Amino acid sequence: MQATQSSQQALTLFEKIWAPHVVMEREDGASLLYVDRHLVQDGSAPAFEMLHQRQLKARAPDKAFGTPDHYIPTLGRDLNSIQDPEKRAMARALEDDCEKHKIPFFGLSDARQGIVHVIAPEQGLSQPGQLIVCGDSHTATHGAFGALAFGIGASEMAHVLATQTLWQRQPLTLRINIEGRLGKGVSAKDIILAIIGKIGAAGAVGYVIEYTGETIRNLSMQERMTVCNMSIEAGGRAGMVAPDEKTIEWLKDKPFAPKGAEWDAAVARWRELFSDSGAVYNQVVEMRAEEISPMVTWGNSPEDVLPIDGTVPFAVNSNNPVKRKSIENATSYMGLTPGQKLTDIQIDHVFIGSCTNGRIEDLRSAAAVVKDRQVAKGVQAWVVPGSGLVKRQAEQEGLDQVFLNAGFQWREPGCSMCLGTNGDQVPAGQRCASTSNRNFVGRQGPGSRTHLMSPAMAAAAAVTGRLTDVRNLI
Amino acid sequence: MEKFETLQSLMLPLDKVNIDTDQILPARYLQKPRANNFGNYLFQDVRHDENGLKRPEFVLNQDQYAGAKIVLAKDNFGCGSSREHAVWALYDGGFRAVIAPSFGDIFFNNALKNGLLPIRLGQSDVSQLFSLTQQNAGTKVVIDLLAQTVVANSVFKASFEIDKFSKQCFLEGLDELGYTLSLLPQIEAFEKKRFS
Numbered sequence: 164m165q166a167t168q169s170s171q172q173a174l175t176l177f178e179k180i181w182a183p184h185v186v187m188e189r190e191d192g193a194s195l196l197y198v199d200r201h202l203v204q205d206g207s208a209p210a211f212e213m214l215h216q217r218q219l220k221a222r223a224p225d226k227a228f229g230t231p232d233h234y235i236p237t238l239g240r241d242l243n244s245i246q247d248p249e250k251r252a253m254a255r256a257l258e259d260d261c262e263k264h265k266i267p268f269f270g271l272s273d274a275r276q277g278i279v280h281v282i283a284p285e286q287g288l289s290q291p292g293q294l295i296v297c298g299d300s301h302t303a304t305h306g307a308f309g310a311l312a313f314g315i316g317a318s319e320m321a322h323v324l325a326t327q328t329l330w331q332r333q334p335l336t337l338r339i340n341i342e343g344r345l346g347k348g349v350s351a352k353d354i355i356l357a358i359i360g361k362i363g364a365a366g367a368v369g370y371v372i373e374y375t376g377e378t379i380r381n382l383s384m385q386e387r388m389t390v391c392n393m394s395i396e397a398g399g400r401a402g403m404v405a406p407d408e409k410t411i412e413w414l415k416d417k418p419f420a421p422k423g424a425e426w427d428a429a430v431a432r433w434r435e436l437f438s439d440s441g442a443v444y445n446q447v448v449e450m451r452a453e454e455i456s457p458m459v460t461w462g463n464s465p466e467d468v469l470p471i472d473g474t475v476p477f478a479v480n481s482n483n484p485v486k487r488k489s490i491e492n493a494t495s496y497m498g499l500t501p502g503q504k505l506t507d508i509q510i511d512h513v514f515i516g517s518c519t520n521g522r523i524e525d526l527r528s529a530a531a532v533v534k535d536r537q538v539a540k541g542v543q544a545w546v547v548p549g550s551g552l553v554k555r556q557a558e559q560e561g562l563d564q565v566f567l568n569a570g571f572q573w574r575e576p577g578c579s580m581c582l583g584t585n586g587d588q589v590p591a592g593q594r595c596a597s598t599s600n601r602n603f604v605g606r607q608g609p610g611s612r613t614h615l616m617s618p619a620m621a622a623a624a625a626v627t628g629r630l631t632d633v634r635n636l637i
Numbered sequence: 638m639e640k641f642e643t644l645q646s647l648m649l650p651l652d653k654v655n656i657d658t659d660q661i662l663p664a665r666y667l668q669k670p671r672a673n674n675f676g677n678y679l680f681q682d683v684r685h686d687e688n689g690l691k692r693p694e695f696v697l698n699q700d701q702y703a704g705a706k707i708v709l710a711k712d713n714f715g716c717g718s719s720r721e722h723a724v725w726a727l728y729d730g731g732f733r734a735v736i737a738p739s740f741g742d743i744f745f746n747n748a749l750k751n752g753l754l755p756i757r758l759g760q761s762d763v764s765q766l767f768s769l770t771q772q773n774a775g776t777k778v779v780i781d782l783l784a785q786t787v788v789a790n791s792v793f794k795a796s797f798e799i800d801k802f803s804k805q806c807f808l809e810g811l812d813e814l815g816y817t818l819s820l821l822p823q824i825e826a827f828e829k830k831r832f833s
Binding site: 197206234247313315322332364368396464466486604 | 655663682687
């Protein structure tokens with residue numbers, strides 16, 4: 164294994180994080196990794212149930228953190244308002260499980276509650292060099308801090324709760340290097356959608372991605388989170404960006420960040436976390452920022468993505484029979500005509516929020532487009548802030564008024580319409596311009612049709628009633 | 638976990654790439670307790686039309702594949718959400734193995750922990766199996782875990798890789814957590830070193 168080679172060896176960021184977490188190696192090459200941070204949410208009940216069946220306790224509750232986000236209402240803060248008793252039980256179970264195991268917990272009445280991938284960075288829980296896991300596939304978000312962060316299933320969560328460790332095989336490394344300056348109206352969401360369009364939904368299966376280059380360095384921490392968040396949509400085990408001064412600046416004085424002498428020691432360690440010059444990746448992809456346009460998805464996989472000035476593809480133009488069939492299925496499900504301009508697609512719903520794009524900078528960029536405009540007739544548009552603190556910040560800046568005056572709904576934080584587990588769904592046959600991360604069949608509700616895009620692009624769709632090139636509105 | 642040595646079965650051909658876990662088990666069933674038979678919700682929205690009627694064109698609704706215990710799929714099967722429920726739905730629906738050229742990482746790991754054997758075969762092997770089952774739905778294959786082979790009569794034979802540990806877990810019906818709990822002294826020693 165490269166990670167165990169001599170210190171003279173040029174190492175990747177990934178290798179520098181992996182090696183110190185290895186408790187032991189199994190004969191077959193799998194490594195037992197020590198977990199620094201385990202995030203739990205209201206989908207975690209099955210894992211706690213497994214723990215209870217074996218009468219086990221959480222081994223290191225101070226390394227876990229819990230908040231409800233999947234099942235909670237976005238029109239109020241009362242768990243009793245959840246109609247479905249099983250969904251209510253999920254949200255309640257997290258509260259009880261965290262209490263029972265003494266896991267730090269932000270409940271619904273806490274202003275700091277929110278989507279776990281928004282609040283862990285907000286609170287300074289996500290730090291460079293950490294190994295972070297969560298029973299949610301968008302855990303790669305935390306890789307923006309130069310952490311190795313990935314999603315796990317319920318059995319693995321139970322394993323982490325009981326042992327604070329996880330068996331993993333060392334993944335391969337993929338460097339995605341992007342140089343150049345982004346054009347007007349082009350955002351972090353467009354970068355990651357363009358990446359997925361280029362390498363495909365399975366393009367990074369078996370790999371941990373490191374995003375590098377001038378374009379990535381120029382992104383804010385929140386933008387880096389958006390990019391890392393969707394690594395899984397390219398099949399990546401994780402995605403990461405090496406920490407820099409922006410990372411350190413973000414973490415300084417955050418509630419869970421180290422303090423005093425511990426802070427100084429931590430910063431010294433964090434500054435070592437970069438890929439050495441000459442470090443070898445298993446694969447490298449190069450891209451230019453100038454070539455990235457505002458992107459929208461048209462189909463049912465995030466790889467079905469095109470620049471907004473594109474047209475719905477013709478299946479017959481593909482010489483790959485599998486791809487041909489997949490285009491046919493997707494255009495049929497999405498109710499689109501091959502050759503149709505993407506900007507001619509009318510929408511019914513707009514969803515601005517999610518762990519991908521529910522942060523303050525996302526709301527600012529959407530509000531800048533919405534300002535002095537109105538939501539198009541017949542369109543239902545929502546803003547669901549990613550956390551209570553994001554919501555409060557937005558209200559202090561008057562963004563809530565911009566959205567409300569335009570005819571948006573301004574809701575309470577949660578995962579909401581990204582996957583609709585709390586009942587916030589797009590009705591069958593209706594079309595949603597969404598800042599979330601998945602356009603799968605039925606993702607936002609049975610029969611729902613999702614187009615993924617950036618917050619500014621979703622705002623543009625809201626005010627025009629159709630998919631729109633935001634560059635014409637700013 | 639249930640023991641797995643050999644399995645002889647029909648194959649259920651799912652002729653699509655990127656079958657995500659939202660399709661395998663829609664999110665609106667995620668709050669159901671594990672005691673439920675998640676097989677009842679397997680491919681719920683692919684299996685049924687908007688009126689709740691079974692779509693005859695979907696293979697899971699076709700009698701010729703009834704009783705299949707092996708899913709045959711294309712690239713990136715089980716991509717997307719980390720929900721282990723997708724594995725439970727396949728398992729509760731009677732499936733014990735999935736053969737595909739590639740899998741979503743998290744799904745692959747979840748499957749290994751629940752007695753659903755994920756088998757990676759090369760593109761041409763998978764294509765051959767699709768041809769075999771599409772020509773004759775009655776084609777049975779034999780998965781021999783000990784030998785790490787997939788065989789269909791005299792017409793098809795392929796080998797697959799599986800890590801030794803997972804293989805042992807399947808053969809003996811063991812689970813990983815029990816093994817790791819026996820390593821707590823090593824974990825404690827690691828913690829002492831790391832946090833001293």
